[in-house]
Amino acid sequence: MTTQSLSMLQAIRSALDIMMQRDANMVLYGQDVGYFGGVFRATEGLQAKYGKQRVFDAPISESGIVGTAVGMAAYGLTPVVEIQFGDYFYPAMDQIVSELSRIRYRSANDFTAPVTIRMPVGGGIYGGQTHSQSPEAIFTHIAGLRTVMPSNPLEAKGLLIAAIESPDPVIFLEPKRLYNGPFDGYHERALQSWRDHPLAQVPEGYYHTKLDQAAVRREGQALTVLAYGTMVHVALAAAEEAQIDAEIIDLRTIWPVDIATIAESVQKTGRCVILHEATRTSGFGAELSALVQEHCFYFLEAPIVRVTGWDTPYPHAHEWDYFPGPQRVIAAYQSVMKEI
Template sequence: MSTMNMIQAINSALDVMLGRDDNVVVFGEDVGYFGGVFRATAGLQKKYGKTRVFDTPIAEGGILGTAIGMGVYGLRPVAEIQFADYIYPAFDQLVSEAARLRYRSGGEFWAPITVRAPCGGGIFGGQTHSQSPEGVFTHVCGLKTVIPSNPYDAKGLLIAAIEDDDPVIFFEPKRIYNGPFDGHHDRPLQPWSKFPQSEVPDGYYRIELGKAAVARPGSAVTVLAYGTMVHVCLAAVEETGIDGEVIDLRTLVPIDLDTIVESVKKTGRCVIVHEATRTSGFGAELSALVQENCFYHLEAPIERVTGWDTPYPHAFEWQYFPGPARVGRALKKVMEG
């Protein structure tokens, strides 16, 4: 075991898989010699060589088109999109090619690719470096979508994603890159505050995709969250004193419906929290699933706490984020229902 932040855990996962499987290759903008803008691939090119860890041109469509071709050929490419905001030029490659390949070829070909992309705000990145586009990809059949909330999960889930035979979009919340965010703040302390780290196994382990985790057991209300918002929800539960059960979804597609339903049937109440904008956000899908499966157990209407329906507001990003105060108000509201 070693003490790691999320960046170090991701680096460790890539190191483990590059050493374990010669078919694994890592590439993207600045991931080779420089080690990535967040240093997630630092040292890997020196260790494994330029044919297995290499830089690409600034051409996201080309990066993911190349990844798909490599996957069909038999490799297991891990492609980094430098920021999730830059993934849109490659959207057609993911939707029209990677997601459909297994079905349209009758199972003859598939695309075992992993697409890593830092997502979300909180580092003063501005409009084009801070978006949370997970809802766009959860709508696409054939893609799996993963968002970890802590270093231990990040490593285990990334290893599982690389070993998966289907394309996986692996979003990494950069606000918690340097350690689990403690959640008790509605405004920044420092852009890169050093929060507590986690104990992470040094070698190989995997966390099955499609399995949620109970971040905090409780009996009064179920709180569904993922990524950075898990820490915000834990803080809100602590600050309000409400006995909330916080579910860390970890994987959005496939979703762990059994864990969600079991929890909501137990508590009778549900609050859903995500950083992305509200309209057509993944919280709407979660709300529908809870209503369809738990309607007769609900004691109050489902509450959603999300980002605003606006282009990312750089000057007001800490008002845009759901913080413990906003989540706390939603918790109190459902408890009064």
């Protein structure tokens, strides 16, 4: 299959384009996604190609966007909706929790909800407190939802296609820091240009990346690192800089999480570091820590360590200090390596 070098943003647009071609019932809408092509241009050109009946703008009503998607899905359409920034999903919370996630169960399997909700998440663009949040842990608490966050262009396309094809709802979180590069996601540091990276070589046609499976990005024997989205690249950069034999696992699907891959790695290494950009308390790292403890307690040779954002409102003026960067991550690696 022919491949091309794409950014994550271009890969997402390609996935949407391909699925619009393949599924005549797919509709794509949200704030400014039509004529304007989305605030980040993820849907640029799709309204001109598929028409205003299938790609259209929605009012500034996140509850309305998700609520109509539930109804459309129940009657046979395949809605893919965009919440312009992840920070804006809160008005739609009742529709997500009470309707979208429960419709299959409530209807005794008479109705499904093949709805994909795309959301740009995380910081790195100096968007301030209301354009930079990382709310993934909230969605993992809601039974009936899948929560997905890609870390590279190749899998962004494959995972989004798989999400759209899923008969059940998927929250598809897109790290803004990875939309256009640098590919490693941390300042201008790059082990190689993202355009030359194998995970930026994206097939032109249809393919999908299986949901609910993690990927081992770097094999190692000394410790296991669990990460997703932008933090995968920070984990890799830290391991290379510190020359630590770390095994780095990209969760890809945050929930349901691939505990089998995680447990196999931690039982091999005996040590575990968890990274995420969101605040520490009740972040998804706490759930990961509990799962590792339950599955790997007798194999652990050091306490599980989390490296996260701060327990504060999003600090616009200190954005790059708030993120777990390579130096904070290296310190965590070294701390678990010292434990006997």
